[in-house]
Every structure is written in C-alpha cells, then in structure tokens.
Amino acid sequence: MIINELLSIGEYAAAGLYEETDRDLFYRKSLALRRYYEKCELAEYRGEYLYPSGVTEQKMRVAPSYLTGLSFNALSRDMLTSDSFERLSREFCAYRSSVPEEHTVAGNMYTHSIPHYERILREGLSSYTDRIKQIEDTDMREGLLHVVKGIECHLSRCIDYLESVHADRRLIDALRTVPMNPAKSAYEAIVGWNYIMYLDGCDNIGCLDTGLMPYYNGENLVPYLENLYDNLDKNNGYSMSLGSLCPSLTLQCLRAAKGRRRPMIELFVDESTPEEIWREAISTVKSGGGQPAFYNGDALLGGLKRRFPTIRSEDLKRFCGGGCTESMLAGLSNVGSLDAGINLLLILEKTIYAELARSESFESFYEKYTGEVQKTVEKVKGEINRSRAKRAKYNPLPMRTLLIDDCIERGVEYNGGGARYGWSIISFAGLINVIDSLLAIKTLVFDERKYTGTELTELLRDGNEALLSEVIRLEKCHGKDIDEVNEFAHCLSKRIFSMTEGGELIFGEGFLSASIQFSSQAYAGRNIGSTPDGRTAGSPLCDSLAAIFGKDKYGPTALLNSVTALDLSGALGVPVVNLNISNNFSDEILKALILGYMKKGGIQLQITYASREELEDAYLHPERHGNLIVRVGGYSEYFNRLPDELKRMIINRTVQEGGHQ
Amino acid sequence: MNGRILNIQRFCTEDGPGIRTTVFMKGCPLRCIWCHNPESQKVCAEISFNKSKCVECGKCAAVCENGCRANKKHALYQRKLCAGCGKCAEICESGALEKHGEIRSADEICRVILKDRVYYEASGGGVTLSGGEPLYQWELAEEILRRCSDEGIHTAIETCGYGSEKVFRQVIKHCDLVLFDIKETDAALHKRYTGVDLKPILRNLSILNSEEIPFFIRAPIIPSLNDRIEHFTALRKLRESMKSCLGIQVMPYHNIGRHKYDLLGRDYACEDIPEPDAALTEYWKSLI
Structure with a gap:
C-alpha cells in the first residue's frame, strides 16, 4: 500500500524502498537509488559545456537526500497518510547523533565525502561490475549492481534528452564514454568529473589538477572548469585541492576560480612552487573571494603520517579538504568531518562560576578547567562512537560505497568501515577566547590581586563594562607575539589538542583535533555571558585561531608568530587562520609572509582582501556589494549571507597593512 | 647596553628591501622644521x-x-x-x-628583531635602525647592528648623516645598506631648515661611498623650501659622483605629523606648506 501511495505523489525512490522489504537496508536503499535514477526529472540543458549543470532539482520531497546524506529530513508530513509517515520515520529516521548539542559547534556527525574520481575515470564504472560481483554479501552485491544499473539508465536518459534538444555533439559523445568507460581526453575527464560530482550530491571536487594530468595536453580548459565550479557553487558544494605538479594545468584551475565563492581551494605551496603559480594565486587572492587557502604540505602530510602511521605514503598525496577544509584523503576516506565541536568557552564559563571563587591558585583553577575539558572530550568521544555505530546500522550509503575505495574490495559498506581510512574530527571552538580569558584571570585575580575570584565572577555575571574595557586593554593576549603568552598558549593548546589522541574509534584510525569554525561561532556564543577576554555576553566566539577584538596590533608577523606558537601539529584536522589584508601588500611581500609562516610551522592560511571601509559599506548597503566574498571560519561566503554578529566580527578584525604603519 | 627607543615596528616594508623590523631610536641632532616625527627629536621621554x-x-x-x-x-x-x-x-x-620613549636594552631589542627572522629570509628583508637618528645613540646602534649582522640578518640604517667621522665609521661598518637623508644641498639653507651644518653630512656621505657600502639618498621635497632646480640638480650630481649610490628616493612632504605638534604642545612651522601632488613629484624625480 505504501508503494502505491508514494508512487502516486511521484516519490519513486521512496517507493523503491518498499519493493523488497525482506532485504537489508543497504539493498533497499540501493534499489531506491536505482528507481530514482530511472525516473527522476532531468536537469534542463541550457547550452552549458557540462551536463548536468545547475541546481539539482529536488522535485521529489522524500528523495534523494536521505539516500546519500545523513538523515531522513526532507519528508513532507502533509503529503502522506499518517501511517505511512510513521512507518517511514520509524524505519529511516532511527539514527540520531547523541553528541551533546552544546558541543556540536560547526558540526554534528556530519560527513562530507570525496569520490575516487580518478579511478572511475581511469577504469570506467562499467568495470566496477566485475569487482562488485566478487562481494560475498548478497544484499550488498546485488544492491551495488542496482546502483550501477540506475546510473547506466540515467546516463542513457540524459543522452536521449540531449539528443532531443540538439545539445553540443561533443558533450553527448563524452557522456556516451564517461563515466561508464575510461576517459580519453581532458574534456571527457571534466565531463565525467562533473557527472560523478552530481552522483555524490556536489559535495567536493577533490584533487583536480593531479587528477586531470593524465588527460591534459596543454589545451584551454578554463571554460569547462568554470562550468564545473559553478555547478559546485550553485549546489553549495565545497572544496578542491591543487598541487603544482603540472604548473600550466594548476594555473588554469586557479584562473577559473578567480572571484568565485566556491570551490574553496587548498593550494599546496613551498619554496619550490613555480613563480607563475605564486603570481596567479596572489592575483586570485587580490581578486577577492578569499581564494585560495595556502597549505603547508610538509607539516600537514608529515604530521598526518605521524598521527596515523597506517596511512600509505602514496595515499597521503591524495589529501584534500572536504567540506570547509577538513582533512581527508580523496576517494579513500570516510572522515567524520565535523563529528563534534567542543565549545571551550562554554566550559570555561561553567568552570568560572563553579570554581574561581574557591580556587587558591591559578594553577589549581587551570587544572580544574582542563580537567573539565578532558571530561567533555572523553564523553564526546564515547558519543561519537555510539553515533557512528548507529549510523552504520541505520544509514548505509550505497553511492559512497560505490564511489570510495576500498568498500567494494572489502565488501564493507562505507559507514560500516569500508573506506580505506577513517577518522573523526573534533573541532575546538573558542580556544583564543579561552587563552586570553585565562591570562586575564591569572593577571587580575592571582598575580596582581586586583579582584578576588568572587568579585571577578560577579562583575562578569553583570557584564560590567568597566571590567570588559579593562581586560581588552591587557597587554598579555594572543596575537602580539609575547613570549610568556606564546608559551602559555602552546601548553594549553597542546594539552587540549592532545586530548583527542587516546581512545579507539570504531571504523577508523582515531580522532583528530581541528580548529575550524563554519559560521557556527556566532551561534555558539549566544548563550555565553561576558567572559574575561573582554567579550560581551552573547557575542560570537573567536574565528578559529586568529586574534580577537583587534588585539593583533603589532602587525601580521606578530600575529602569525602567535599562531605558530600554538600546537598546530596537534590539530591536523586542520588549524584554520583567517588574515585580513589591505590592498597595499605587494605580491612579493605576501608570498614571503606565507612562506615565512609555513617555515615556522604554519599549516593553513586564508586571506581576505578587503578594506574596512568596503566591509563597513557592505554592512550598511548590502545591495551595493552582492559579490563581496569573505573568508570566515573555514570557508568562503558572501558577506551578505552572514548573520549580523559575524558581519560585525569580520569588520572588526584587524586589517593588516602592507606598508609602513 | 641600554638606550631610549621610541618604537620597534615589525613588518615594515618601506625602510629597505623585504619585510623588516624598524627600530625607531629616540633623539636627533637636527630640527628640521617639517619633521613629521617631532616626538622622536628629544632623547628624553x-x-x-x-x-x-x-x-x-x-x-x-x-x-x-x-x-x-x-x-x-x-x-x-x-x-x-x-x-x-x-x-x-x-x-x-x-x-x-x-x-x-622607553629605555630598552640591546638584548630586548635584538630579541624582538630575531622573532621575524624567517620573514626576513623569505623576503630578503632584515632590520633598519631609524629614528630620531640612530647615530645619536651610536653605541646602542652599533651593538644592535653588530649582533644582527653576526646573526646573518640584513642590516640598514636610515640616517641624517650628522655625526663625527669616528662614530659614523663605527656604525656603518655593520651596515649592509644605508638610507642617507640629504635634506638640502645649499649650506646656508641647510643650516636654516635643520639647525646643523651640511659639511659633516657630506663628509660622511663620501666616507660611505669610499667604504663601498651601498646606499640610497633620500631626498624630501618640501614645497617652497627646497623645491629648487639647483637643489635637485646638485642631488643628481652627487648621485653621479658616487659609485656606491643605488639611487635617490624622493620623499614628498606630507603633513600627517602636524597634529603631533599640538599633542606635544609645540608650534608647527610648516602650517601653510602644501603637499606636492603626483605630477609635481614626478617632475622633481625626473631631475635626479
């Protein structure tokens, strides 16, 4: 009965779930995917180089998000009888994360992914059938064959449609080849790349330049790449990584990204990076858009290898950010991108109210605080494991199982541990607020004894303006490159980041710390009162690892030295830094700044190129700045789309000047 | 070794090549009437x-x-x-x-300078002693320059060149680059505008040249005071006669230091002097 009901409202995929209810969930979702691809409405062709293009039409309310994503959240109650709704909810919404909500800053068991584009383009999806037939588990084997059949059918429908509208012959021919058969040219590879990206919900592009290298013969690919990037952007997709193994190809990948919000680009640079790549990258930075982010391969990949020795050296080259910029190995990993986000400032606030008045020394207060953080991390780790177990049981993902290695070889579903590598990223939010707050407490309560613990607690509770103005002016804070502060910040960050090292992760190598905020630091601060770093009640937490409240007044080198004093190697998930620069930076100086930062151990740097005046004007007149893009948290976003408090925070970030100050 | 420092400014990109840390030392023997850093003139706080x-x-x-x-x-x-x-x-x-003005030791100053070593290396930058006038506290200047030089850091001073021959030689031997101010080439006008004689300055410039230490001449353009064809012609001849001279950098007058006189309770003598526009600056540049 439910099948007929779902078919009658056009929910073909959901109906597919009920065709063979005696089979396991993986099989049923696979069949549903097949039915979806057999019947779904095709995207309109508007003369693009690539197909599909544009926003994925979601005419069906039930599918396909729950077939590829995390939860069953697109169901319209109004469209189904209550019996059918209850049944669907019961059977497909059983998975819920149990990570405490206050520690889900920037993420709650959300998992981005990157398909193994290169393998599919090299071998062709048709060849996957032989590998699938080796799988012992009947439901998984037959399920994956359904998915491949569905894709074949979808491609055939696409080609018929494109023929009917007299689409570009080259595009039609390419789709007759890729992704079912190996690509033979760079254009075919990009057509295939685009199609695979849509199969995975337009999430991440992966290692594009190295992936296209085998097909590249020096031709101009920029128009196709622009089409690919637009498709990712329109579907709110995320990241791409670029090396410089083939400089002319990397240059084209960069050129196509100029002025675009997405993809977020992770560009690996070092002293050997060719000058033309530097020029193009810096010109792209200066075109606005906060692209690319600069990455230190030695520090990041070397660190990951030390953290997880099981990673093969050749696989490390497949590093790519997934989502904002969470560390992944493209096509090989199942990374809990942002399984949890520990709100460090919230824990500090609770510790202040509970313990400051009765703490006899700063050391004892510090121990109580870090002890509370440790307890929270342990609890969160336990909940992540429980949630991952539930996710494996209730949310098998046939498409990712097909597209990501080694699920087929292992005969294990993606969420159940099929990917070659897996880790769980725990991001720490508010670290810089906590560093400045603890230093203020040490100075005012324990060193200078200007206030008792009780007095300071009460002043904070009242949001006392004089106190907040006093603490903001304290010299000892993050961002000024003061030895004593740096030493303290190093010890605290090392202690906190290392808390994720212990404990086993089911279906993976382990936990990995990060400091990545999305735009979530705004929401995370709303329920926290005023804090001893000078932050007023309800205002946002710090943006990842940069300084706060314009305290970084000694220039960009002092700020970056403060950042490298943190234990960045303990937060390989990654440690994000946002830098605002003015337009008087020369290319050479900016390059030297980036290289110097990396030489000191900096891992990642994102640069927004906008003056304070421009940001102020955009705040007052959003209609004049529709294309203004800024870097915030780990991602690029249109300034106009940010919540108000984040706009203010970005305006108030120090804009580092490039000349004599 | 201690001395009085106005400021240590990191990430300077206009006081020599690359990313630099500039140490602004306090005290200057000159009293240029257009000085835009009047707070640097006296050696006391x-x-x-x-x-x-x-x-x-x-x-x-x-x-x-x-x-x-x-x-x-x-x-x-x-x-x-x-x-x-x-x-x-x-x-x-x-x-x-x-x-x-704060008393700082050479140790403290060098510690700050060394913090940005990687950025100097990446950019071909280093340290610049400026002021005030670095020769005014020459012993401290010498010590900072010597230590930085020993550390392999590129060293520069920005100087008005006024000081004894002995002091000048002592300081420049630790310099990789000198930014040498010539405010005025007419001896009488130099004395009038700066309060000191031009002669020892030109002598020191010759020493710099004969010691083969690369230098730039820095020449302010002060409308109605030194914007004369004879002055800029003399500057060109100076440049042509000195093989260690890398060029002349003109520094157009600006009045952004004007308000500082009010804050320090002093009178400002250049109230009516206009800032030269880009075209005028280019014209004077063309003469040198």
Missing part, C-alpha cells in the same frame, strides 16, 4: 596629551609625583614640570595621554 580624548577622570593627577596637574578634576597639564615618568599614561584609560 615625553608625554603627549590629546585633549579631545580626555574624560577628565583625574586619575593622571592622582599618580603624578611632579605636580604636572594643578587641578585634580581637570587634566590641565604643565609640561615644564613633567619628568616623563609615564605613570599618567599608564593609568589613562581614554588614551589621551601617551608616553614616547
């Missing part, structure tokens, strides 16, 4: 007072041991009584009072 920021809290008066403020409810400031201790500036929350 000074307090500037910005009346518009003062909230009349009276905290400065409470901490002052010299009675600079007669009325505790008003920040009326008697500069002649001030010893420059800076206690008032420390307590001033509104930012109305600011102390210029």
